[in-house]
Amino acid sequence: MEERIITCIVCPMGCRLNVEAENDKIGNISGNRCSRGKTYAAEECTAPKRMLTTTVRVSGGIHPFLPVKTERAIPKGLIRQCMEEIRSVQVSAPVKAGDIIVKNICGTGVDIIATRSIPCQN
Amino acid sequence: MLKVDLAVIGGGPAGLAAALEARKNGIENILIIEREKELGGILQQCIHNGFGLHYFGEELTGPEYAERFVEQVKKEGIAYKTSTMVLDIRPDRTITAVNSTDGLIKISAACIILAMGCRERTRGTLNIPGDRPAGIFTAGTAQRFVNMEGYMPGKKVVILGSGDIGLIMARRLTLEGAEVKMVCELLPYSGGLTRNIVQCLEDYNIPLRLSHTVVKIHGKDRLKGVTVAKVDSNRQPIKGTEEYVECDTLLLSVGLIPENELSRGAGIQIDPVTSGPVVDERMATSVEGIFACGNVVHVHDLVDNVTMESITAGRNAAKYILSCKDTRSVGRSIKTVPGHGVRYIVPQRISDLENIEELKLFFRTNDVYRNALVVVHFGQKTLYSAKRQKLAPGEMETVKLKSEALAELVCDTSCDELKVDIEL
Numbered sequence: 001m002e003e004r005i006i007t008c009i010v011c012p013m014g015c016r017l018n019v020e021a022e023n024d025k026i027g028n029i030s031g032n033r034c035s036r037g038k039t040y041a042a043e044e045c046t047a048p049k050r051m052l053t054t055t056v057r058v059s060g061g062i063h064p065f066l067p068v069k070t071e072r073a074i075p076k077g078l079i080r081q082c083m084e085e086i087r088s089v090q091v092s093a094p095v096k097a098g099d100i101i102v103k104n105i106c107g108t109g110v111d112i113i114a115t116r117s118i119p120c121q122n
Numbered sequence: 123m124l125k126v127d128l129a130v131i132g133g134g135p136a137g138l139a140a141a142l143e144a145r146k147n148g149i150e151n152i153l154i155i156e157r158e159k160e161l162g163g164i165l166q167q168c169i170h171n172g173f174g175l176h177y178f179g180e181e182l183t184g185p186e187y188a189e190r191f192v193e194q195v196k197k198e199g200i201a202y203k204t205s206t207m208v209l210d211i212r213p214d215r216t217i218t219a220v221n222s223t224d225g226l227i228k229i230s231a232a233c234i235i236l237a238m239g240c241r242e243r244t245r246g247t248l249n250i251p252g253d254r255p256a257g258i259f260t261a262g263t264a265q266r267f268v269n270m271e272g273y274m275p276g277k278k279v280v281i282l283g284s285g286d287i288g289l290i291m292a293r294r295l296t297l298e299g300a301e302v303k304m305v306c307e308l309l310p311y312s313g314g315l316t317r318n319i320v321q322c323l324e325d326y327n328i329p330l331r332l333s334h335t336v337v338k339i340h341g342k343d344r345l346k347g348v349t350v351a352k353v354d355s356n357r358q359p360i361k362g363t364e365e366y367v368e369c370d371t372l373l374l375s376v377g378l379i380p381e382n383e384l385s386r387g388a389g390i391q392i393d394p395v396t397s398g399p400v401v402d403e404r405m406a407t408s409v410e411g412i413f414a415c416g417n418v419v420h421v422h423d424l425v426d427n428v429t430m431e432s433i434t435a436g437r438n439a440a441k442y443i444l445s446c447k448d449t450r451s452v453g454r455s456i457k458t459v460p461g462h463g464v465r466y467i468v469p470q471r472i473s474d475l476e477n478i479e480e481l482k483l484f485f486r487t488n489d490v491y492r493n494a495l496v497v498v499h500f501g502q503k504t505l506y507s508a509k510r511q512k513l514a515p516g517e518m519e520t521v522k523l524k525s526e527a528l529a530e531l532v533c534d535t536s537c538d539e540l541k542v543d544i545e546l
């Protein structure tokens with residue numbers, strides 16, 4: 001078995017994980033401070049995923065831009081494509097945190113949601 | 123003159139958590155003063171995720187984290203004034219503030235919590251030779267432009283400094299279509315969180331040039347390029363390693379400085395290493411009835427630590443208001459002393475030994491250490507010793523002393539220094 005050292009990015013602790021792997025088969029994982037680290041390590045070696053955070057234009061609100069995120073992590077390889085799709089979106093105020101801004105982005109089954117509320121200008 | 127029991131200066135996560143905790147502990151008449159047009163502090167522009175895993179048990183973005191606290195403050199009916207700038211604080215706890223509706227405001231507070239956060243270091247403090255063209259920004263300013271106002275600072279970017287803000291912006295600008303050519307770091311290691319190096323640089327193949335700095339700036343009206351060079355162990359550029367890099371934007375992510383002009387004005391003792399007020403375990407400063415928490419005390423990398431520290435400040439401020447006992451007259455006090463490998467410790471002193479229930483020491487190391495022991499000495503005794511896989515200046519460390527250790531502090535009156543050492 002091959003040993004890989006990866007850095008867990010699930011939380012800011014940034015634990016260094018030792019992963020034993022052979023092709024797509026994951027063996028023993030150590031170095032994690034919590035169980036989320038194990039899940040991450042197995043995934044990172046087979047199908048890496050990332051959260052995407054960005055902004056979309058909003059009209060009539062107290063700010064011109066609304067911060068958004070993918071509700072869950074999406075395949076790393078689709079980040080650029082998702083950015084393209086999000087770029088064309090525009091919403092109008094009021095927006096509430098948690099509102100769905102784009103449904104099923106790039107066919108990932110994941111929604112893009114608002115991460116803050118933006119009330120109307122007046 | 124407006125009279126309040128508690129005035130909180132700054133409406134970022136520190137100020138909000140402190141105000142909420144004071145309310146929970148029975149303080150009614152609270153006023154939060156914030157110079158921006160809304161509450162939430164720097165978190166409003168930190169649209170990336172990674173906040174709150176340790177406090178909320180889930181991963182939030184900056185605005186989400188802020189909104190949770192802002193909502194609670196509104197629900198509790200805690201008063202706040204936004205677009206209001208505090209100009210001066212006197213040791214007798216009178217505050218002068220200004221805004222466009224009330225004009226000049228005078229406030230008399232029984233107790234004050236300082237939560238002004240920090241600001242970014244600018245190019246002026248670094249003195250890079252060369253022209254003075256447009257296109258040079260601090261990373262936080264660029265973050266505000268891109269995330270809140272929606273415009274890009276440039277197309278070809280070099281980032282100087284590998285602090286978290288710089289790393290986050292490297293990814294953000296890349297996703298928005300800019301070409302980030304490299305991140306240069308003067309030191310042989312990065313000052314940012316490991317996960318940001320992985321997620322923001324490695325994911326996008328952005329080179330991290332350790333032991334490199336910008337030695338010259340080119341361009342008359344707009345930046346045209348920079349010269350970077352490798353530095354030796356004394357951080358001096360090495361001749362012959364210069365390289366010209368074409369770029370129209372240079373971002374500076376070269377550190378944060380606690381914002382303490384107001385604290386100095388109030389006569390509060392400042393720690394020259396942290397650039398923040400000297401505080402005790404209750405977050406009380408050297409001036410009676412003035413507490414401090416969050417980035418104004420020392421630069422935090424995790425907002426969860428800011429929240430925890432601010433809860434401590436809020437609770438003790440409430441205690442002070444209800445008891446009217448001078449925060450300074452607490453008998454014997456113990457100094458915390460940075461020993462081998464330690465740059466600073468917060469709190470700098472432990473003063474209310476009678477009432478101490480738990481004690482957390484926050485500290486930063488002065489270098490990267492692997493498989494090292496963190497040891498806390500009290501005179502001849504060892505109160506704590508634990509191994510850490512990795513210690514780095516960019517990552518704040520915590521030591522929590524158990525009740526047996528605290529009992530030692532109280533009982534052994536012959537010693538007045540608590541020392542933290544890194545042992546290899």
Ligand SMILES: Cc1cc2nc3c(=O)[nH]c(=O)nc-3n(C[C@H](O)[C@H](O)[C@H](O)COP(=O)(O)OP(=O)(O)OC[C@H]3O[C@@H](n4cnc5c(N)ncnc54)[C@H](O)[C@@H]3O)c2cc1C
Pocket residue numbers: 012131132133134135136137155156157158162163164165168171172173174206207208209237238239240262265286287290381384415416417418422423424425426428
């Ligand atoms: C770019 C960046 C990325 C970060 N990334 C992460 C991360 O991924 N995960 C994480 O956990 N943490 C992260 N942090 C850290 C976290 O955001 C901060 O530690 C936290 O916001 C500090 O809170 P604070 O309340 O002390 O300061 P701030 O949020 O700065 O709030 C201080 C407030 O005081 C106000 N103020 C100052 N002076 C005055 C005055 N004279 N009168 C009135 N008001 C005043 C300011 O306007 C401001 O709103 C990041 C920070 C930055 C800057």
Ligand code: SF4
Pocket residue numbers: 008009010011012013014015031032033034035036037038
């Ligand atoms: S293993 Fe757990 S504690 Fe460590 S970085 Fe991953 S999520 Fe955080």
